[in-house]
Amino acid sequence: MCLAVPGRVVEILEESQPYLRRAKVDFGGVRKEVSLAFTPEAMPGDYVLVHVGFALSVVDEAEARRIFEYLEKLDPEGAP
Amino acid sequence: MKFVDAYRDAEAAARLARWIRRRVTRPWTIMEVCGGQTHTILKSGLPDLLPPEITLVHGPGCPVCVTPLELIDQAVAIASRPEVIFCSFGDMLRVPGSSKSLFDAKAAGADVRIVYSPLDALKLARANPDRQVVFFAVGFETTAPANAMAVWQAAREGLDNFSVLVAHVLVPPALEAILNSPECRVQGFLAAGHVCTVMGFREYEPIAKRYRVPIVVTGFEPLDLLEGVAMVVEQLESGRAEVENQYRRSVRPEGNQPARRLIAEVFEVGPRKWRGIGEIPASGLQLTPPYRRFDAAERFPVRVGAVRESPECIGGLVLQGVRKPHECPAFGTRCTPETPLGAPMVSSEGACAAYYLYGIHGAMSGSRRS
Amino acid sequence: MGFTVQCPVPVAPEDRVLLAHGGGGKLTQQLLEKLFLPAFAHPALDARHDGAVLRVNGLRLAFSTDSFVVRPLIFPGGTIGDLAVNGTVNDLAMCGARPLYLSAGFILEEGLPMEMLRQVVASMAEAAARAGVALVTGDTKVVDKGKGDGIFINTAGIGVVESPVDLGPAAVEPGDAVLVSGELGAHGVAILSVREGLEFESPIVSDTAPLWPAVAALLGEGVAVHCLRDLTRGGLASALNEIAATRGVSIRMDEASIPVAEAVRGACEILGLDPLYVANEGRFAAFVPERDTDRALEVLAQVPVSAGAVRIGVVEEGPSGTVVLRSRVGGNRVLDLLSGEQLPRIC
Numbered sequence: 001m002c003l004a005v006p007g008r009v010v011e012i013l014e015e016s017q018p019y020l021r022r023a024k025v026d027f028g029g030v031r032k033e034v035s036l037a038f039t040p041e042a043m044p045g046d047y048v049l050v051h052v053g054f055a056l057s058v059v060d061e062a063e064a065r066r067i068f069e070y071l072e073k074l075d076p077e078g079a080p
Numbered sequence: 081m082k083f084v085d086a087y088r089d090a091e092a093a094a095r096l097a098r099w100i101r102r103r104v105t106r107p108w109t110i111m112e113v114c115g116g117q118t119h120t121i122l123k124s125g126l127p128d129l130l131p132p133e134i135t136l137v138h139g140p141g142c143p144v145c146v147t148p149l150e151l152i153d154q155a156v157a158i159a160s161r162p163e164v165i166f167c168s169f170g171d172m173l174r175v176p177g178s179s180k181s182l183f184d185a186k187a188a189g190a191d192v193r194i195v196y197s198p199l200d201a202l203k204l205a206r207a208n209p210d211r212q213v214v215f216f217a218v219g220f221e222t223t224a225p226a227n228a229m230a231v232w233q234a235a236r237e238g239l240d241n242f243s244v245l246v247a248h249v250l251v252p253p254a255l256e257a258i259l260n261s262p263e264c265r266v267q268g269f270l271a272a273g274h275v276c277t278v279m280g281f282r283e284y285e286p287i288a289k290r291y292r293v294p295i296v297v298t299g300f301e302p303l304d305l306l307e308g309v310a311m312v313v314e315q316l317e318s319g320r321a322e323v324e325n326q327y328r329r330s331v332r333p334e335g336n337q338p339a340r341r342l343i344a345e346v347f348e349v350g351p352r353k354w355r356g357i358g359e360i361p362a363s364g365l366q367l368t369p370p371y372r373r374f375d376a377a378e379r380f381p382v383r384v385g386a387v388r389e390s391p392e393c394i395g396g397l398v399l400q401g402v403r404k405p406h407e408c409p410a411f412g413t414r415c416t417p418e419t420p421l422g423a424p425m426v427s428s429e430g431a432c433a434a435y436y437l438y439g440i441h442g443a444m445s446g447s448r449r450s
Numbered sequence: 451m452g453f454t455v456q457c458p459v460p461v462a463p464e465d466r467v468l469l470a471h472g473g474g475g476k477l478t479q480q481l482l483e484k485l486f487l488p489a490f491a492h493p494a495l496d497a498r499h500d501g502a503v504l505r506v507n508g509l510r511l512a513f514s515t516d517s518f519v520v521r522p523l524i525f526p527g528g529t530i531g532d533l534a535v536n537g538t539v540n541d542l543a544m545c546g547a548r549p550l551y552l553s554a555g556f557i558l559e560e561g562l563p564m565e566m567l568r569q570v571v572a573s574m575a576e577a578a579a580r581a582g583v584a585l586v587t588g589d590t591k592v593v594d595k596g597k598g599d600g601i602f603i604n605t606a607g608i609g610v611v612e613s614p615v616d617l618g619p620a621a622v623e624p625g626d627a628v629l630v631s632g633e634l635g636a637h638g639v640a641i642l643s644v645r646e647g648l649e650f651e652s653p654i655v656s657d658t659a660p661l662w663p664a665v666a667a668l669l670g671e672g673v674a675v676h677c678l679r680d681l682t683r684g685g686l687a688s689a690l691n692e693i694a695a696t697r698g699v700s701i702r703m704d705e706a707s708i709p710v711a712e713a714v715r716g717a718c719e720i721l722g723l724d725p726l727y728v729a730n731e732g733r734f735a736a737f738v739p740e741r742d743t744d745r746a747l748e749v750l751a752q753v754p755v756s757a758g759a760v761r762i763g764v765v766e767e768g769p770s771g772t773v774v775l776r777s778r779v780g781g782n783r784v785l786d787l788l789s790g791e792q793l794p795r796i797c
Contacts, residue, residue: 002274004222004300006082006083008082027719027720028712028713029652029716030649032649033647035199039338047083051222052196056339059083063328064329067092071095081712125781187466
């Protein structure tokens with residue numbers, strides 16, 4: 001079961017204990033409470049991948065861009 | 081949506097597809113492991129973009145398809161108990177057991193509820209102290225951290241009316257089982273990106289080496305899958321067999337350490353029977369002794385009758401990439417999404433349902449439209 | 451029609467009614483074909499449209515009924531009362547009929563708070579006024595606690611078809627353009643948002659609304675409409691499948707042209723739902739000859755309820771009942787009729 005959706009951490013709601021850490025996360029205008037128990041490094045403004053209510057990773061934005069840079073090298077715009 | 085829309089860009093997809101078309105010199109069979117990847121492939125119509133030399137085989141990455149019949153029967157039996165509120169993800173409700181699915185149980189009066197997170201089940205347990213809440217803990221490693229957390233929290237809170245029916249499966253042993261099959265035709269793999277987000281990808285290195293197959297950890301958006309295929313093709317065409325990471329924006333080689341720690345605390349590896357494939361040692365998760373009191377199978381010992389799989393269903397062969405769905409004699413006639421004989425026809429990512437719904441392409445007849 | 455997530459999936463022995471039978475998908479169709487239609491044979495039923503158009507003493511009357519079983523009873527954008535009025539009003543409008551009168555039958559569950567009933571009834575009165583219809587007859591029953599979901603409402607409606615049109619799947623022709631009256635998925639998501647505790651930056655509200663003003667505008671301007679269908683349970687995909695199958699044609703659409711609001715898309719992503727199958731309560735699809743497309747869109751743009759109207763596809767000769775979607779990345783997929791209603795997935 002692998003559906004995980006990227007969302008932006010808006011606000012940390014609970015920080016008393018690492019495993020109870022929770023945040024409000026925004027998914028293109030929808031907001032849901034998400035557990036950050038497994039992403040202690042996630043901060044407001046970061047994007048996290050969320051699966052069944054838990055953030056599993058913080059999206060590496062530099063890596064996220066790489067595919068587009070790679071494509072530019074591969075097949076430059078306008079090449080026949 | 082950020083990190084979603086850009087990965088569905090038509091222009092970029094076309095470019096990747098073009099590269100693949102130019103690079104390919106002979107036929108290759110590639111398996112995408114995860115059902116979520118199958119879903120994207122079908123939803124985006126990716127096979128239309130790929131050259132005919134590339135055959136995509138839908139792998140066993142759909143827990144719906146691999147959860148053993150006994151467990152479905154057990155789930156149905158437990159759900160039918162009057163004191164039980166049985167919680168499950170939506171995907172599982174349709175899977176036929178020996179005689180019933182969880183939906184049938186629901187129609188017959190069982191309190192079966194769809195939840196989006198194991199934490200929802202915990203909430204129900206807190207809100208209903210006089211009922212027993214059972215959560216169907218199915219999934220690959222991706223869902224294990226969440227399920228581990230639910231059990232861990234239940235333990236901390238002393239929630240005695242909460243338990244889990246564990247049906248977790250692990251990917252690497254499944255890949256080995258497929259590769260061990262003498263008829264295996266799969267030459268390269270797109271490994272499941274969210275499984276690897278949790279577990280990392282070190283455990284695939286010995287597999288790539290031993291069986292000489294490229295394994296590319298791949299994401300779930302159309303561009304991810306195309307890039308993953310491109311990377312596998314590049315390896316196949318140049319005779320390499322390594323583990324590479326396409327899904328770098330989410331997957332690190334060592335995975336998610338806090339998640340892995342909690343999984344190790346709550347679960348341990350054990351044997352697991354895979355529907356249609358059989359028992360694979362060390363391929364599932366079960367609760368560790370300190371948490372065994374939360375095991376629904378122990379809390380509700382139920383007697384399930386002799387397990388009967390439809391004799392016609394060749395789901396196991398399909399899952400291993402050995403047969404295509406339309407090569408099954410029952411396909412589209414006795415076995416359809418309305419009247420499924422086995423799990424791969426029920427799950428929307430199951431290879432058979434995918435072929436059925438995808439009917440406008442490939443070797444489909446028009447008979448299903450009658 | 452209410453949107454529920456707990457549904458479908460048929461299994462071979464059909465000795466019981468399943469939730470799937472009410473989902474608007476294949477099982478519903480099967481129930482109609484095998485049980486209801488044979489029992490009540492009538493040409494009006496065979497037309498397979500949202501309402502029946504009947505000729506009575508030279509007048510063309512449209513007659514329709516709908517039942518409402520939604521949970522929760524009150525949701526962002528409306529109540530079960532709004533749905534009960536608009537649902538039937540819209541079925542009549544889809545026949546090209548000006549809605550005139552409604553009946554309402556209530557089945558109330560013992561123990562229902564009176565305040566909730568008051569709220570629902572008040573919203574029905576407002577909705578009726580907005581839709582320009584009068585509720586002229588009704589009935590109330592109460593069932594034991596536990597035997598009902600709070601409130602079940604059935605409404606039936608009468609309208610009159612004034613323009614010389616014969617709207618319905620039979621009139622659809624290959625080459626017709628397929629239009630949709632606005633963004634999809636809001637109603638279903640609004641319902642789920644209550645149940646799943648979703649919040650929105652700007653709240654998603656149900657799109658429940660009377661559609662007659664848009665239909666009246668099209669007919670009034672002489673646009674040659676072939677068929678109209680409101681996109682309730684089962685969403686756009688189910689409605690198009692039904693029409694394509696009834697008429698024996700194929701429909702081809704472009705995913706990129708199908709309008710879905712960003713927040714609705716986000717909600718569907720995280721819930722594992724496909725917006726094309728999500729219920730709407732104030733949206734319709736229109737089949738018009740290609741040459742009337744621009745005019746139709748101009749006319750619809752002037753009416754608030756259809757201000758977001760766009761062209762999304764075309765009718766083609768092809769395998770009967772096949773609806774094909776060209777994805778954003780350029781591949782094709784078949785949009786099939788679901789067995790029942792859509793299940794949220796996590797896979």
